[in-house]
Amino acid sequence: SVPVAEGRGAFILFEGLDRCGKSTQCQCLLEHLTAQQVPVQKLSFPDRQQETGKLIADFLQRKIQLDPLAVHLLFAANRQNVRQQMVDSLAAGVTLIVDRYAYSGVAFTAAQLEAPHPRGLDLDWCKTPDTGLPAPDVVIFLRLSPQDAAARGQYGAEAYEKIDFQEKVQEQFDKLRDTSPNWVELDALLEQDSIAQQVSTIAAEAIQDCRQGKRPMQYLWS
Ligand code: FDM
Numbered sequence: 001s002v003p004v005a006e007g008r009g010a011f012i013l014f015e016g017l018d019r020c021g022k023s024t025q026c027q028c029l030l031e032h033l034t035a036q037q038v039p040v041q042k043l044s045f046p047d048r049q050q051e052t053g054k055l056i057a058d059f060l061q062r063k064i065q066l067d068p069l070a071v072h073l074l075f076a077a078n079r080q081n082v083r084q085q086m087v088d089s090l091a092a093g094v095t096l097i098v099d100r101y102a103y104s105g106v107a108f109t110a111a112q113l114e115a116p117h118p119r120g121l122d123l124d125w126c127k128t129p130d131t132g133l134p135a136p137d138v139v140i141f142l143r144l145s146p147q148d149a150a151a152r153g154q155y156g157a158e159a160y161e162k163i164d165f166q167e168k169v170q171e172q173f174d175k176l177r178d179t180s181p182n183w184v185e186l187d188a189l190l191e192q193d194s195i196a197q198q199v200s201t202i203a204a205e206a207i208q209d210c211r212q213g214k215r216p217m218q219y220l221w222s
């Protein structure tokens with residue numbers, strides 16, 4: 001019998017440093033859930049199709065220069081612009097597989113701020129523009145050292161792709177992990193299939209809980 005979506009969909013988020021394999025795992029999970037006839041939709045941020053996303057893409061490709069704090073707000077705007085669509089999809093029983101989100105937003109900006117942050121530009125400032133977005137039911141963090149990441153492919157094509165900067169980003173991700181109870185870390189050095197298997201187990205549990213109404217919708221930053 002074909003499973004019918006009863007309760008809400010689950011919000012499954014993938015986070016990690018550049019080259020950790022997030023996009024591959026998102027695609028694997030999409031195919032896996034689609035084969036199981038789970039209603040599912042994949043999103044990735046930055047969404048480069050949006051008007052804000054085009055500015056972000058130009059910035060990442062170093063075609064235009066923007067102030068780091070202004071870029072931060074653009075990344076958040078790029079998410080807020082689809083907030084209602086995400087909420088509606090989840091409510092309609094559609095599971096969302098998301099490639100990067102506000103955690104990347106906070107970590108990549110906070111990694112650029114000099115400590116001790118003058119004028120209140122700190123982790124909390126970075127979190128503010130994403131307030132009110134739907135919160136993920138699970139954050140799957142694919143952990144890979146910046147050195148192992150760099151060995152996978154050449155860095156340098158886009159801004160941020162530098163080992164020393166990625167180390168700072170990882171430190172910020174670690175701070176976010178400490179305040180996120182639904183954060184799960186997987187070793188990104190494992191075989192793709194082995195990661196995919198762990199991911200499908202984690203996803204199945206989240207999907208079942210959400211479908212059965214065991215997890216109320218939550219919003220950032222709770
Ligand atoms: N990035 C991504 C940010 O700096 N802030 C954000 O809010 C998001 C979603 O953009 F280096 C950074 C992370 C990465 C770059 O992301 C492009 P993709 O996943 O490589 O396209």
Ligand code: MG
Nearest residue numbers: 018019158161
């Ligand atoms: Mg990238």
